[in-house]
Amino acid sequence: MTMNMENQAAANDQADQVVNKPRERVVVVAPGRGCYNKDELGYLKRFHSDKQAFIAGIDQYREDLKQTGIAKIDGAAKYSFKQHTPGENASALIYACSVCDFMDIDTERYEVVAVTGNSMGWYIALACASALDGDAAIDVINTMGSMMQGGLIGGQLIYPEIDSQWRHDTEISSLIDRIIETICDEDGCELFTSIYLGGYRVLAGNEAGLKRAEEMLPQIEERYPMRLYNHGAFHSPLLEQVSEKGFASLAEYLFSKPKIPLIDGEGRIWTPYGTDCSKLREYTLGDQVTKPYDFSKAVQVAVKEFAPDKVIVLGPGNTLGGPTAQALIDLNWFGWSNKVEFSADQQASPKMLAMGNDEQRSLCTAK
Template identity: 90%
Template sequence: MGIAKIDGAAKYSFKQHTPGENASALIYACSVCDFMDIDTERYEVVAVTGNSMGWYIAMACAGALDADSAIDVINTMGSMMQDGLIGGQLIYPEIDAQWRRDSDISALIDRVIETICDEEGCELFTSIYLGGYRVLAGNESGLKRAEEMLPQVDERYPMRLYNHGAFHSPLLEQVSEKGLASLGEFLFSKPQIPLIDGEGRIWTPYGTDCSKLRQYTLGDQVTKPYDFTKAVQVAVKEFAPDKVIVLGPGNTLGGPTAQALIDINWFDWTSKAEFSSAQQISPKMLAMGNEEQRSQVLVKR
């Protein structure tokens, strides 16, 4: 079944909509449509970033990939594991109830990773620094051991991420090699808007080397940890936006984005309570998956 038919299905199917070869294109379409709906008469987009697959979307929004190139890259990378996932991921919080980073939990996660990697047949790595959460990637043995060793939190965590491979880890070396072999430099352009990657590096309209952008995107971005927290923090420190707009679909990145900002006391937010209170008075973060906030971003008709 083609993507258009899946998108137009009468009901959401977890089994059909979440595999990478389908989810990637659907998420891309939703996010890019959101980006195109931003009222540029009221909002000047000064920089763009994204998380994990959102890096490809960020490149499309910034103009580093045109429409055809973006779907080519996204379809290629999203379908690399359609014949079978390589490893998996789980997510675990490293914050307290007020969304403040807990250094003891972070240290515990690091110790668990080190211990598990010393065990025969086990592989476990930090995959994504996601605001107040750590996403871990590994093989099945490593993930099972992590589930045993990490204390249960809120009867939810550690939580396996369904249909997720071991993204942003050395287990995807072959995926990186296939991507580099399949996707040429001609697909990549200098961004029209500054672009912040998962290492906190800024790719500018004037200084971007397209060969290096391709190498990062298909190389380190695939096999090394993606630091979304750093990307958000660099974006606000370097470009000082009045508002932070979070594209859809949904609002899953709203919390991690706010947590990344709380971590550096941005907008004078030092806790979840302060963030929530400030958002009620005059929201600085506008999530397009939130209907009320979305209305503040859209072109008024």
């Protein structure tokens, strides 16, 4: 299988030679599961009809495994939870949408100085940074995304730990920590922090643990705590077996030194010159699977270390826009100290661009 995925790093070098004015520095953020919903149906067809060879390469890989092609899933007449949300379909579909968006970033206007992502978005970030080539990326993403095809292991729920102005509320965070500790002391209950997601905490656990969390966490807006449909207990010890299967299935040769710096879910920077590929594999298939993923820290390290002019959040969808902004507000980055300031600044001169937002998308691409 051959995939003609553009190399953003090479494009950066080429653009330096043809553009005289300084390009804006951008950190790119890749989304994870849950970002392809009803409104995103047809995303590939709508925005990426010019990338048929890349999409066909993914579908050939999936056809060999007797899996439905992503072009067919994306082109379905209607959105279906049964078809669009299982990991074996959602992972490859979201990967394709995000990487195609990455290919569309205008490299004459922007220099990508670092890449990060949320949860499954870490695999996408590896692909964008060329730490996984096209063949390796779909192998890793499809393999890890299909691990629970025979049945989910545990589940996840999400709960806010911010106030109405998107400022971190330490009292709520402490309450969540106490509830986790209390539940884990109960027989048959398992509950863990899964993701630090901007202004939200994602919890992973077994059914007993999640039910107790739903009982103990105060109801907010008649919405939270919210179960995440078709999500397993990602980034928790419950996925030890998934990690072991990943190591058994995915060899070290799949991983390369990134051509663009990467920031992982522990805030670690993987550089083009200093990366040990064996350690990159160990993190990706080990701690990244079984320990909490700190998306907030990843975003904060990225902006502090690489000082971007803007942050670009890849599609599909824009569910990661809020958590990314909340992680930046926590630092008072771009002068944002609350939701009102963020919204006003975005209206005047947006510094965070979501490619899943039609208006902001046009500011990212040369199309």
